[in-house]
Amino acid sequence: MTPPASGPGLGATTALETAAAVRAGERSARQVVEEALAAVTARDGELNAFLSIGADRARAQAEAVDAAVAAGDDPGPLAGVPVALKDNLCTRGWDTTCGSRILEGWRPPYDATVVVRLRDAGAVALGKTNMDEFAMGSSTENSAFGPTRNPRHGGKVPGGSSGGSAAAVAAGFTPLGLGSDTGGSIRQPAALCGVVGMKPTYGRVSRYGLVAFASSLDQIGPFAATVEDAAVLFDVLAGHDPLDSTSLPTPAEPVLARLHEGVAGVRVGLCRDLVDGCAPDVVARVREAADALAAAGALVEEISVPEFGFGLSAYYLIAPAEASSNLARYDGVRYGLRVEGEDAAAMNAATRTAGFGPEVKRRIMLGTYALSAGYYDAYYAQAQRVRTLVMQAFARAYESVDILLGATAPTTAFDIGAKVDDPMAMYVNDVCTIPSNLSGHPAVSVPFGAGDDGLPVGVQVLAPALDEALLFRVARVVEAHAPALAERAARS
Amino acid sequence: MTDRSDSERDAEWEMVVGLEVHCELATATKLFCGCRNAFGDEPNVNICPVCLGLPGALPVLNEQAVELAMRIGAALHCEIRPSVFARKNYFYPDQAKDYQISQYDLPLNADGWLELPDGTRIGVTRAHMEEDTGKLSHVGASGRINAAEHALVDYNRSGVPLVEIVSEPDMRSAAQARAYASELRGILVATGASDGRMEEGSMRVDANVSVRPAGSDRFGTRCEVKNLNSLRSLGRAIEFEAARQIGVIEGGGTVEQQTRHWDESAGRTEPLRSKEEANDYRYFPEPDLVPLAPDPAWQERVHAGLGPMPADRRAALSEALGGSPSTAETDQIRAVVDLGLDGLIAAAVDAGAPVALALARAANEVAAGGEAALDLDPAAFSELLALEAGGRLSATQSKAVLGALLERGGGDPAALAAEMGFEALGADTLGAVLDQVIGENADAWARFVDGDDKVQGFFTGQVMKATSGKANGREVAAELHRRRQAASAT
Numbered sequence: 007m008t009p010p011a012s013g014p015g016l017g018a019t020t021a022l023e024t025a026a027a028v029r030a031g032e033r034s035a036r037q038v039v040e041e042a043l044a045a046v047t048a049r050d051g052e053l054n055a056f057l058s059i060g061a062d063r064a065r066a067q068a069e070a071v072d073a074a075v076a077a078g079d080d081p082g083p084l085a086g087v088p089v090a091l092k093d094n095l096c097t098r099g100w101d102t103t104c105g106s107r108i109l110e111g112w113r114p115p116y117d118a119t120v121v122v123r124l125r126d127a128g129a130v131a132l133g134k135t136n137m138d139e140f141a142m143g144s145s146t147e148n149s150a151f152g153p154t155r156n157p158r159h160g161g162k163v164p165g166g167s168s169g170g171s172a173a174a175v176a177a178g179f180t181p182l183g184l185g186s187d188t189g190g191s192i193r194q195p196a197a198l199c200g201v202v203g204m205k206p207t208y209g210r211v212s213r214y215g216l217v218a219f220a221s222s223l224d225q226i227g228p229f230a231a232t233v234e235d236a237a238v239l240f241d242v243l244a245g246h247d248p249l250d251s252t253s254l255p256t257p258a259e260p261v262l263a264r265l266h267e268g269v270a271g272v273r274v275g276l277c278r279d280l281v282d283g284c285a286p287d288v289v290a291r292v293r294e295a296a297d298a299l300a301a302a303g304a305l306v307e308e309i310s311v312p313e314f315g316f317g318l319s320a321y322y323l324i325a326p327a328e329a330s331s332n333l334a335r336y337d338g339v340r341y342g343l344r345v346e347g348e349d350a351a352a353m354n355a356a357t358r359t360a361g362f363g364p365e366v367k368r369r370i371m372l373g374t375y376a377l378s379a380g381y382y383d384a385y386y387a388q389a390q391r392v393r394t395l396v397m398q399a400f401a402r403a404y405e406s407v408d409i410l411l412g413a414t415a416p417t418t419a420f421d422i423g424a425k426v427d428d429p430m431a432m433y434v435n436d437v438c439t440i441p442s443n444l445s446g447h448p449a450v451s452v453p454f455g456a457g458d459d460g461l462p463v464g465v466q467v468l469a470p471a472l473d474e475a476l477l478f479r480v481a482r483v484v485e486a487h488a489p490a491l492a493e494r495a496a497r498s
Numbered sequence: 499m500t501d502r503s504d505s506e507r508d509a510e511w512e513m514v515v516g517l518e519v520h521c522e523l524a525t526a527t528k529l530f531c532g533c534r535n536a537f538g539d540e541p542n543v544n545i546c547p548v549c550l551g552l553p554g555a556l557p558v559l560n561e562q563a564v565e566l567a568m569r570i571g572a573a574l575h576c577e578i579r580p581s582v583f584a585r586k587n588y589f590y591p592d593q594a595k596d597y598q599i600s601q602y603d604l605p606l607n608a609d610g611w612l613e614l615p616d617g618t619r620i621g622v623t624r625a626h627m628e629e630d631t632g633k634l635s636h637v638g639a640s641g642r643i644n645a646a647e648h649a650l651v652d653y654n655r656s657g658v659p660l661v662e663i664v665s666e667p668d669m670r671s672a673a674q675a676r677a678y679a680s681e682l683r684g685i686l687v688a689t690g691a692s693d694g695r696m697e698e699g700s701m702r703v704d705a706n707v708s709v710r711p712a713g714s715d716r717f718g719t720r721c722e723v724k725n726l727n728s729l730r731s732l733g734r735a736i737e738f739e740a741a742r743q744i745g746v747i748e749g750g751g752t753v754e755q756q757t758r759h760w761d762e763s764a765g766r767t768e769p770l771r772s773k774e775e776a777n778d779y780r781y782f783p784e785p786d787l788v789p790l791a792p793d794p795a796w797q798e799r800v801h802a803g804l805g806p807m808p809a810d811r812r813a814a815l816s817e818a819l820g821g822s823p824s825t826a827e828t829d830q831i832r833a834v835v836d837l838g839l840d841g842l843i844a845a846a847v848d849a850g851a852p853v854a855l856a857l858a859r860a861a862n863e864v865a866a867g868g869e870a871a872l873d874l875d876p877a878a879f880s881e882l883l884a885l886e887a888g889g890r891l892s893a894t895q896s897k898a899v900l901g902a903l904l905e906r907g908g909g910d911p912a913a914l915a916a917e918m919g920f921e922a923l924g925a926d927t928l929g930a931v932l933d934q935v936i937g938e939n940a941d942a943w944a945r946f947v948d949g950d951d952k953v954q955g956f957f958t959g960q961v962m963k964a965t966s967g968k969a970n971g972r973e974v975a976a977e978l979h980r981r982r983q984a985a986s987a988t
Contacts, residue, residue: 096554109553116547118554217553221785250556251787328785331585334596335551339651350591350649377587377780386782 021087021181021235025128028086031075035068035086035130042088042132046179054154055164055173056133057093058101064088067130074128082128084242089124090174090183093134094141095226096215097121104217105137105149105167108336108343108361118215119247120184120226127242132180135170139363140333141191141219143167144435147426148365155422158200158461162419165195165435168229172199175229182239183229188219189321190414190439192227193451197414197464200453200491202236202481203229205439207471208446209254212247218332220325221252223443233452233482237262240474254472261478269483270303272476273407279314280412280438280466287457288413295454295465296411298487299480309407313399316392317440322433323376323389324444329366330373336361368429396444404470409480413438414451414464438466448474450481455489462491512712513740514720515675516667519682520660520702521692522630523566529629529659530557530599537698541652549657551594556786559583563659564606567627568792568800569689570661571607573807574622578800580791581606581626583784588777591649592632594656600628602781606790612665612685613809614677615832621666630658661691667706667717672736676729679703684808684836696728703732707739709747718743719753723767725760735760739767811835815843818853827854830861837865838872845876851883859883863897867904875908882911892970895920920968928961928969932977935960946978947985954978 019027027033043061050056074081091097094104096114098121103109117125124131138148146154146169154169156162157177164173168185172195175183185192187205196203205227216226228239244258276296281289300306338344338357345360347353362370376385403410415435425432442449448471451464465484469477525535531548547555571578584602605626611619633655638647663682669675683694683701694701703726708718723739726732738760743753757776758767792800806814815831816823823831834840839860846856856879864871864879882903886896899914935957936943946953954975961974 094554096552102553104553112553114547114552114554116552116555214556215554218786249558251558252785327782331587331597331780331782334587334589335553335594337589337591337596339591340550340594341552351589354589374780377782379778379780382780382782 019181020232021084021230022238024087024181025083025085028071028128029075029081033086035071035075035081035128036065038086039064039068039088039130039132042180045177046133049177050179052155052160053157053173053177054152055135055157055170055177055179056090057103057105057136057149057151057170059133060097060100060131063100064130064132067125071128071130082126083238084124084182085128087129087182088132088180089129090133090135090171090180090229091121091131092137092168092171092183092185094137094186094217094219095121095134095184096217097131097134101134102217103134103151104141105139105151106361106363106366107150108357109217110150110343112342114215116215119212119249120243121215123242123245124184129182129242133174135168135174135183137170138167138191139366140217140329141167141186141188141224142329142365142369144190144194144432145420145422145425146170146195147422148363150363153422156199156419156461159419161421162461163198163422165198165415165419167191167195168203169195169199171229172196172201172203175199175201175231178231181231181235184226184243185229186216186219186224186226187439187443188223188225188325189443190436192229193439193449193464193466194415194435196229196451197453197462197466198419200462200464201229201231202233202450202452202485203227203464204236204240204450204477204481205442205448206240206244206474207254207448209250209252210258210448210472210474211243212245212250212253214247214249218328220328221332222328223321223325225443233450233478233485234262234265236450236481237265237478240478244474256472259475261475264475265478265482267479268302269299269480272299272304272409272480274299274304274306274409274411274480275309275403275407276306277314277403277410277412277468278308278310279312280410280441283437284413284416285418285457288415288417288463291454291457291463292411292413292465294489295452295484295487299411299483302483302487304480304483306411307407309403309410311399311403311410311441313395314441317396317444318433318437320389320392320396321436321440321444322372323385324393326369326373327376327386327389328373330370330377333362333366333370365429393444396441400441400445400447400470408469408476410468412466412468414466415439418457418459418461418463442468445471447471448477450477452481452484453488453491454484456491510712511709511740511744512670512714513672513736514667514708514710514717515669515672515736516706516720517665517669517675517678518704518706518722519663519665519679520704521570521663521686521694522700523563523659523661524690524692525560525562525566525659527560527562528657529560529563529627530657533657535658536654537700539654541650541654544654545656549594550653551596551656557599557784559787559790560659563627564790564792565800566659566689566691567606567625567661568797569804570663570686570691571610571625572797572801572804573685573689574607574610574612574625574663576607576610576622576625578607578792578797580604580789582789583627583787584781585784586628587780590631592634592651592656594632594653598629598631599784599787600662601626606792612678612681614674614681615809615812616677618674620668620674620678623664623666625661625663628660628662630655630660632656667708667720672733672740675705675736676733679729679732680836681808687838688805688807688811702726705732705736705739707736707743708753709740709743718747719755721753721755721767722757723760724757724770725762727762731760731762734765735767738765742767808835811840815840815853815857818847819857827857830857833861833865839864842874842876842879846880846883849877849880849884850887851880852887855887856883859896859900863900864904867901870904870907873907874904878903878908878911885911885915889970889973891915891920892972894967894971919966927965928973928977931961931964931969932957932974932981935964936981947982
């Protein structure tokens with residue numbers, strides 16, 4: 007068994023520190039990028055966090071930042087900070103595969119809105135990260151380009167679907183990463199890799215240029231080694247985008263300014279339904295986090311939201327239904343893979359048969375079935391009613407508390423290969439994260455010590471819609487009281 | 499074969515027709531992106547990630563398209579309702595996303611009606627918004643779909659805004675269906691929502707046709723007929739399809755629910771696909787768009803901004819003619835309103851031209867000018883009619899000058915008349931010519947004076963011959979009658 011690697015933060019430079027140094031002219035962005043590239047070269051052959059590295063464009067972008075600094079211009083709050091982009095974010099002229107054979111070699115003619123925002127903030131896109139194909143999975147084993155290994159333990163999965171971005175940050179390749187979260191795909195890998203991963207309120211961050219999995223659930227969010235870095239990145243990403251009709255028109259208040267206001271008087275609900283059924287070591291960490299919040303002045307009570315238990319079933323109808331439609335466009339006609347056939351229909355079928363992996367096919371079939379004439383009411387429509395029920399349950403809970411607390415994932419990182427043949431066992435990984443996707447509310451996973459196996463545990467903080475400021479404040483307090491990972495590892 | 503006549507058949511059977519009309523909206527840009535909405539450009543120049551359906555691209559609804567769709571709804575007396583876009587899922591190579599964004603159970607406009615010129619009201623079930631597909635061209639030896647070696651896709655049309663107007667099955671003849679389509683076309687043009695050009699595909703008509711025994715109140719099994727590219731095809735296809743279905747039933751068979759293709763050259767419908775092969779479109783609400791609920795103030799503005807519809811314009815012309823137009827005038831009124839030439843008439847009448855003359859010239863000579871008719875300068879038209887009404891130009895001369903105006907795209911009617919040698923004959927000249935013609939044809943003149951009106955045409959012809967057609971026919975006739983009266987009186 008490979009010993010767990012040391013956690014991030016110890017001796018590493020945060021995004022904020024790097025940006026400050028670059029802005030002050032103490033370090034060049036070019037130098038920061040070269041160090042990141044060197045780190046990737048040294049270790050990513052083993053981890054497979056990145057599917058492609060944009061060395062030349064990263065260098066060029068870094069030089070542009072350095073030129074701005076030299077000219078006395080403001081290079082932005084993330085000046086010279088390398089960022090890892092999940093490979094379902096469109097990057098102009100740069101391969102965007104979604105971890106799928108069907109999009110291998112496809113180069114979008116445009117940048118996603120978040121990619122533009124990052125560039126405008128001075129950040130440098132270093133590479134595109136590995137993921138479960140079309141974001142369908144919880145272990146990054148469903149990538150057509152091989153699994154990513156957990157930087158804490160090479161035999162374990164990093165979680166998924168944004169496992170590559172989580173691993174890139176956990177390995178210290180980049181201080182920041184972007185992922186997408188449809189049912190927990192940012193928070194769960196963050197928990198398993200021991201980093202901070204956050205899903206914003208639905209509509210808070212533009213989805214323009216995010217290759218869709220389930221449009222009503224997908225949301226882009228930040229990975230970082232610290233809550234403060236995640237907050238900075240969130241502030242850069244958040245805001246209205248006229249290119250996304252579901253983007254919220256209300257202005258996003260910066261969360262960084264209020265990050266250190268503490269939790270005195272904040273009512274925290276320790277949600278039984280988000281810890282019951284989790285492994286005892288995970289439950290223990292969540293309770294310790296609740297105790298830490300209470301010690302910091304929060305008013306902690308246990309509450310129950312039994313409707314959360316229906317979330318998983320509803321999710322596994324709604325998400326595949328939308329996916330079956332979103333993924334129809336990979337038909338071999340205009341871009342991506344084409345396998346020739348007798349006529350157009352045969353070409354479509356041959357292309358999709360060869361281009362999609364088994365999990366994607368499974369979900370397309372599930373979703374097609376759920377939307378079919380005669381089944382729509384029993385499956386899709388019923389799932390939407392359950393979704394409404396979950397939303398109402400959240401509303402009820404937030405009448406008595408300001409914040410909910412629970413586990414992010416039921417266990418620590420599991421062995422590579424352990425669940426690949428059992429889809430249901432894999433789906434259950436999302437049980438604690440799915441309610442926030444169904445409701446569209448923000449949530450964050452914060453590293454909080456380790457499990458009995460010495461691997462990281464994530465504690466999940468959930469907030470009402472648009473209250474990211476409170477979410478990050480509470481997350482910061484949780485982080486401040488988190489046991490150091492290495493200590494726990496040493497004890498086990 | 500049956501040996502009964504068609505009229506005997508018609509008495510036993512009733513056809514039931516409903517139409518689905520797709521209308522391309524005349525917006526500046528497409529429904530969900532900023533690409534130009536234009537017909538006839540080079541292939542694949544008006545495209546972007548959104549209308550190409552590229553991964554990650556998202557739709558944003560075009561406000562002008564909503565405005566035009568609401569105008570159509572208002573003109574068809576529909577209720578404008580909160581609506582939701584849905585995805586209609588099916589694979590086809592001309593469809594970039596392999597789903598079409600359309601409205602399904604919650605359309606923008608519902609429960610309206612359209613009144614035909616004869617007063618019949620046809621129910622309008624709904625008029626909903628959706629996006630158009632790209633356009634396929636099959637390339638191969640024969641150009642036929644089945645023999646094609648490959649196909650090319652032009653995405654310029656992909657994402658062009660459409661409104662689909664679905665009628666109730668309220669029509670009972672091909673003529674009624676044609677009248678509906680024609681009236682609807684006039685309304686679409688009047689709202690400014692569309693240019694209504696069937697030949698360019700701006701307006702596309704599908705017909706649902708069924709037959710039933712006369713007197714029955716139950717509907718027969720319907721077939722949907724596609725590929726109707728003109729009002730004439732629409733009428734022919736419906737006639738054919740109804741007759742075909744009657745033949746099937748009378749032959750002991752049952753009509754199968756099908757989508758059928760109208761073959762214009764063969765003059766018949768052919769099956770495209772049956773009910774069993776029909777797609778399950780798996781509609782569900784489009785998660786990339788928010789519900790569309792135009793506020794009352796916007797709806798109010800749309801209603802207030804609607805100009806007169808074809809029926810109003812026909813009524814106005816009819817009233818200007820004194821309220822009881824002849825059958826010929828009624829036909830002329832329909833023709834000019836259909837062509838949008840009633841504004842021209844109004845301008846001429848305002849300038850003092852007689853209504854009947856303006857109507858006749860507009861319905862015949864101007865209408866014959868095709869595209870040029872719409873560009874005719876109302877001032878020039880008015881001036882020409884003044885010349886004709888004042889006797890300075892004969893009807894023949896006036897028509898010739900009008901032809902020249904249309905051909906040249908404008909000009910000064912008086913100058914054109916002079917250029918064409920149409921100087922009005924002075925009264926002296928006409929008198930002299932008549933003196934000469936009467937002198938040379940004394941016998942005929944005597945018969946005319948005795949009351950033989952048949953000779954009048956002979957004298958008119960002689961005068962025209964002597965003046966090379968420059969004489970005004972009406973003046974010649976007036977002078978002939980004046981002289982006859984004078985001759986009789988003595």
